[in-house]
Amino acid sequence: MRTYDSNDYDVIVVGAGHAGSEAALAAARMGQKTLLLTINLDMVAFMPCNPSLGGPAKGIVVREIDALGGQMGKNIDASYVQMRMLNTGKGPAVRALRAQADKNLYHRLMKDTIENEPNLTLRQAMVNELVIEDGECRGVITNTGAKYTAKAVVLTAGTSSRGKIIIGELMYSSGPNNSIPSIKLSEDLEKNGFKLRRFKTGTPPRVDGNTIDYSKTEEQPGDKTPNHFSFTSSDADYLQDQLSCWMTYTNDRTHDIIRNNLDRAPMFSGVIEGVGPRYCPSIEDKIVRFADKPRHQLFLEPEGRDTEEYYVGDFSTSMPEEVQLQMIHSVAGLENAEMMRPGYAIEYDIIEPWQLTHTLETKPVKNLFTAGQMNGTSGYEEAAGQGIVAGINAALRAQGNGETFTLARDEAYIGVLIDDLVTKGTNEPYRLLTSRAEYRLVLRHDNADLRLTDKGYALGLIDEERKAKFDHKKEAIAREIARLRTVRIKPSDKVNALLAKLHQSPLKDGVLASEFLKRPNISYKDVLSLLGEEKAAAIDRYVSEQIEISLRYEGYIKKEQIKIDRLHRMEAKKIPDQIDYDAINGLATEAREKFKKIRPETLAQAERISGVNPADMAILSVYIEQGRIAKVNQAVS
Numbered sequence: 001m002r003t004y005d006s007n008d009y010d011v012i013v014v015g016a017g018h019a020g021s022e023a024a025l026a027a028a029r030m031g032q033k034t035l036l037l038t039i040n041l042d043m044v045a046f047m048p049c050n051p052s053l054g055g056p057a058k059g060i061v062v063r064e065i066d067a068l069g070g071q072m073g074k075n076i077d078a079s080y081v082q083m084r085m086l087n088t089g090k091g092p093a094v095r096a097l098r099a100q101a102d103k104n105l106y107h108r109l110m111k112d113t114i115e116n117e118p119n120l121t122l123r124q125a126m127v128n129e130l131v132i133e134d135g136e137c138r139g140v141i142t143n144t145g146a147k148y149t150a151k152a153v154v155l156t157a158g159t160s161s162r163g164k165i166i167i168g169e170l171m172y173s174s175g176p177n178n179s180i181p182s183i184k185l186s187e188d189l190e191k192n193g194f195k196l197r198r199f200k201t202g203t204p205p206r207v208d209g210n211t212i213d214y215s216k217t218e219e220q221p222g223d224k225t226p227n228h229f230s231f232t233s234s235d236a237d238y239l240q241d242q243l244s245c246w247m248t249y250t251n252d253r254t255h256d257i258i259r260n261n262l263d264r265a266p267m268f269s270g271v272i273e274g275v276g277p278r279y280c281p282s283i284e285d286k287i288v289r290f291a292d293k294p295r296h297q298l299f300l301e302p303e304g305r306d307t308e309e310y311y312v313g314d315f316s317t318s319m320p321e322e323v324q325l326q327m328i329h330s331v332a333g334l335e336n337a338e339m340m341r342p343g344y345a346i347e348y349d350i351i352e353p354w355q356l357t358h359t360l361e362t363k364p365v366k367n368l369f370t371a372g373q374m375n376g377t378s379g380y381e382e383a384a385g386q387g388i389v390a391g392i393n394a395a396l397r398a399q400g401n402g403e404t405f406t407l408a409r410d411e412a413y414i415g416v417l418i419d420d421l422v423t424k425g426t427n428e429p430y431r432l433l434t435s436r437a438e439y440r441l442v443l444r445h446d447n448a449d450l451r452l453t454d455k456g457y458a459l460g461l462i463d464e465e466r467k468a469k470f471d472h473k474k475e476a477i478a479r480e481i482a483r484l485r486t487v488r489i490k491p492s493d494k495v496n497a498l499l500a501k502l503h504q505s506p507l508k509d510g511v512l513a514s515e516f517l518k519r520p521n522i523s524y525k526d527v528l529s530l531l532g533e534e535k536a537a538a539i540d541r542y543v544s545e546q547i548e549i550s551l552r553y554e555g556y557i558k559k560e561q562i563k564i565d566r567l568h569r570m571e572a573k574k575i576p577d578q579i580d581y582d583a584i585n586g587l588a589t590e591a592r593e594k595f596k597k598i599r600p601e602t603l604a605q606a607e608r609i610s611g612v613n614p615a616d617m618a619i620l621s622v623y624i625e626q627g628r629i630a631k632v633n634q635a636v637s
Ligand SMILES: Cc1cc2nc3c(=O)[nH]c(=O)nc-3n(C[C@H](O)[C@H](O)[C@H](O)COP(=O)(O)OP(=O)(O)OC[C@H]3O[C@@H](n4cnc5c(N)ncnc54)[C@H](O)[C@@H]3O)c2cc1C
Pocket: 014, 015, 016, 017, 018, 019, 020, 037, 038, 039, 040, 043, 044, 046, 047, 048, 049, 050, 125, 126, 127, 128, 156, 157, 158, 159, 160, 161, 175, 176, 177, 179, 182, 185, 201, 202, 203, 280, 344, 345, 346, 371, 372, 373, 374, 377, 378, 379, 380, 383, 384
């Protein structure tokens, strides 16, 4: 292919999925002249699977992206058809907001945001090759021969990389939803020494909502007072006319149909080489793995307001189309359902993520960053969270002042995700789960702004007006918490009547309001009422929430802080870049090989590598310490 020189940019982002959209917006908002190239402009921020965002851990990531100045939260708040807070009966660490998206509207809003962002150019093009000179990425070449140059490049090719769709015996080269796959870019990455591997994921069939018998299903309405993802969305923006989801179940017949056709299931016939997500198995996988389970829950979820398509949640399958039809018709409520699109599995390439640093820059090629599904994750939120970090770092690189941006495991779920990827790699599509975070009590849904807004502001991603509002909120919380530590609740009929109602022992002596709030089932509103300060109703509900959580869980949070302080001490112990692991006597072979492959940046990261044991850590620490002492001695003599 003959190439021709096209424009020069500061940052080029390849792929406008969830990772690419956030990466490009972040770079442009940081003042960098940014180009976003993607195969099909009609698939910007497209949701090829579940038309929903959020849920456990993932919902917190959306809030974190928003707190950093990203877009996902704002656009889902403007396009949801249903909003629900999950786990409301549990502690604040596991509360999770989940939105059902109007999938088409979400795409249109993201495209519109990108089109109207100053400094950002959106163009339809397939990137085939990277321009790499002297170990540095300097640009990209498209399939039409256009050569664009830049100071930094972010790749976010998603499931399109050498994508292959599989439906029963049918198999063809394709990106998600029958889009054009990206083949040459994968080949180019291999040519440049990157280690790739195959993963797979799958999606369920979609059915026509007009043909569902809802009377045989259970309704799942949205919350009466919906919450929102973006800290900038106001209560006045709440949507009132939410759409319901509907719940139904598989049954013996469904399971029989699946069992009788397992020899035609690509998952079991050996045609799939990619590794699938353990936490998001196909229905045929569930029937085999949980053979005793009499039924599995299914969710019928609207794909939007202007379509009758329903997503059959938890029914992901790559069975032949005719088998899928039988499976659908065996389910209560779907006996006469018209299948509009069959489910399918898709196999694709990923870059082994241990080839990346915490900034998401690749180790083999400087100025090249990667984000999203192509780093081995699964999920829109995981992709977008990496996207904003990669976009910020690409912008910082283009600015050329040597700064980098990373998030630690105690600062954000995004930090946990990236650290897991680069430290441990992944053997299956990586999904964020609350159990992956050690410091769950500080990485909450409600405090993402308190954790990250200042960082977003320092990067130039949060404007002055938002920062002023945030500072005001922070001060209001601090002021009120300090006040509650000085005022006392005294025993009275009113106090003891409330305690009796809650089956608690009466109050004998006065107690600080901050302590009284720690009693079970006592709310901040109760405290204010007992203090005779009902004007509380006027206090912002998010300020109240923060006061309540901070005081009620104070003891637990302090305990977690002790562990975080230890982490910080370990993070501060840097491992020299040039360390020669072969020169360290006594390291176990597994630890030595992993250290050489991953090249951890700190002792804390080294400790988290799987297969590294305390004896290896002790040897490594002593070796580094001796090196430091030797250096000091050299300097002195
Ligand atoms: C069938 C299927 C089922 C899935 N199931 C689930 C699920 O159950 N749960 C879940 O959480 N997630 C699921 N996912 C994953 C989810 O879609 C992804 O995690 C998410 O979309 C990843 O975002 P991304 O930005 O990394 O990639 P994508 O959204 O795939 O976006 C990548 C973009 O890059 C473009 N592109 C690729 N190569 C090039 C190139 N060479 N030049 C220019 N542009 C390029 C593509 O056209 C695309 O627009 C599924 C995905 C698929 C396809």
